Amino acid sequence: MNMLIQGVVGDPTVFLNGVMTPLSEAKISVLDRGFIFGDGIYEVVPIYAGKPFRMEHHLDRLARSLKKLKIESPYTRDEWVDLVQKLIQDPTEKMCMVYIHITRGVAKRDHAFPVPTVKPTVFAMVAPVVRPTVTAREQGLTAISIEDERWLHCDIKSISLLGNVLAKQAAVEASVDEVVQFRNGFLTEGASCNIWVAKQDTLYAPPNDNLILEGIRYGLLQELCQQVGIPFVVGPVPQNEVNSADEMMMSSATREVLPIVQLDGKAVGQGKPGPVYQKLRRAYDDAIEVLIASS
Numbered sequence: 629m630n631m632l633i634q635g636v637v638g639d640p641t642v643f644l645n646g647v648m649t650p651l652s653e654a655k656i657s658v659l660d661r662g663f664i665f666g667d668g669i670y671e672v673v674p675i676y677a678g679k680p681f682r683m684e685h686h687l688d689r690l691a692r693s694l695k696k697l698k699i700e701s702p703y704t705r706d707e708w709v710d711l712v713q714k715l716i717q718d719p720t721e722k723m724c725m726v727y728i729h730i731t732r733g734v735a736k737r738d739h740a741f742p743v744p745t746v747k748p749t750v751f752a753m754v755a756p757v758v759r760p761t762v763t764a765r766e767q768g769l770t771a772i773s774i775e776d777e778r779w780l781h782c783d784i785k786s787i788s789l790l791g792n793v794l795a796k797q798a799a800v801e802a803s804v805d806e807v808v809q810f811r812n813g814f815l816t817e818g819a820s821c822n823i824w825v826a827k828q829d830t831l832y833a834p835p836n837d838n839l840i841l842e843g844i845r846y847g848l849l850q851e852l853c854q855q856v857g858i859p860f861v862v863g864p865v866p867q868n869e870v871n872s873a874d875e876m877m878m879s880s881a882t883r884e885v886l887p888i889v890q891l892d893g894k895a896v897g898q899g900k901p902g903p904v905y906q907k908l909r910r911a912y913d914d915a916i917e918v919l920i921a922s923s
Contacts, residue, residue, distance in 0.1 A: 642753040643711060651753065660749055662731030665739070666788030668749070669693035673726045674757065674881045675716050677920040680726070683709065685844045690728065693785045698741070699732055702748045715754050723759065725882055728752045729787065757882050765909065768889030768901050769805035769878065773867070774798055776809035776816045776839070783838045795819035806878055808870065808891060815865040816840050818878050823888075824849065826875035826904040830859040845879035852911040858904055875902035885912050 644654045661667035671690040674681045687708055694701050703711065712726050729751040735742035778791035796819035799807045808823050809816045815834045817823050822843040825832050831853055836842050853860040870876070874897040876888040885908055887901040901909075 640753065642751065643715060644751050645747075645749060648714075654751070656749060656751075657734045659737065660731055660734050661742075662729070662749060662787055664737055666786065666790075667697070668729065668731030668787045669697060669699070669785050670730070670787050671728045671785060672881045673712060673728070675722070675724045675726060675754075676916050678716055678722045679919050679922070680712055680716075681916065681919055682844050682848065683712065685847060689785060689842065689844065690730075694730065696781070696784050697732070697786070699730065699748055700745070702730070702750055711752060715752060723757055724754050725757050726752060726754055731787070760884055760886055764883075764886050766901065768887040770890040771806040771808050771818070771876075771878075771888050771892075772799065772802045772804050773870075773892050774807045774809055776811040778809075781838055782816070782841050785841060792819050804890075806888065808876075808888070810867050810870075811839060813867050815867065815870050817843075818880075821878040821880035821883065822846055822849075824877045824879065825865060825870050825873035826877070826902065827869070827873055829904060830861055831904055831908075832865050832869070833860065833862050834865050835862060843879060844881060845885065848912075848915070849879060849885065849908060852908055852915070856907045856911050858907060873897065875904050877905050877908070885909060 639650045639652045641648050642651045642654050644656070656663065669690070671686055671693070673683060673686045680686075687705055690708070691701060715726050716724065731749040732741065733746035733748045735746050774795060795807045795809060799805065799819060806818045806821065808818060815823060815825070817834070817840045822833075822840065822845060831849070833846065833850075834840055836846060850860050871891070876891065876896045877885055878888055879885040885905070887905045889896050889899050889901065
């Protein structure tokens with residue numbers, strides 16, 4: 629008898645190790661290194677009107693993450709594209725995301741990599757996505773500041789996400805939408821998003837180094853700034869500069885770009901979405917419309 633999976637409507641078809649199967653029947657070994665050690669990576673590709681958004685950038689990051697963990701990619705780039713396309717054939721899922729999860733595979737429990745190497749476990753599924761609401765776009769989000777206590781390889785999109793889980797729970801317990809993390813007094817990122825600050829119509833971003841995950845929106849927002857004439861500055865952002873910012877915003881694959889209007893109970897700037905956000909929001913929507921209109 630199939631088990632009901634909490635939070636999942638119906639029993640969608642997923643991909644596991646080369647086979648399309650109902651989610652309720654997808655099973656892995658308890659000795660999978662992803663289950664035992666969190667030894668693996670993941671990727672999330674947003675889909676608009678049945679079309680992947682910035683697919684090449686997501687595949688680039690997937691390859692970088694695998695390389696950093698010394699896991700050989702089980703598929704070629706074209707095969708990854710084919711897998712995503714296969715998963716999004718269902719016309720009911722035109723606005724969704726494709727989640728890809730790769731672990732080192734199944735082996736006896738030993739911290740060292742298995743010798744000889746084992747076949748990686750590959751899981752992928754489609755999940756529906758709701759675009760940001762009008763309220764979130766026009767009224768903005770709230771956040772609190774917390775110390776970034778994660779490891780020093782945040783640039784790897786690792787499935788070992790306990791630090792991010794605890795950060796997100798801190799937001800939930802504080803009844804806010806997001807956290808803004810700082811390491812040694814400098815801005816890093818949110819629980820599962822990049823954080824941006826604007827001052828005097830300039831957008832500031834923390835360095836794209838090992839202390840943050842290079843969100844695909846990181847490069848996208850840089851491109852959009854160039855398109856709409858917003859200066860884009862990369863460099864360490866001190867906490868006092870964040871606290872005195874004119875605007876703050878977050879970006880992620882599923883939440884796109886949204887303003888943060890309150891931090892630690894205090895208004896950010898005027899306490900409402902500002903002109904830099906408004907320009908980027910329009911440019912972001914335009915980029916999605918171009919994708920949808922493409923053949």
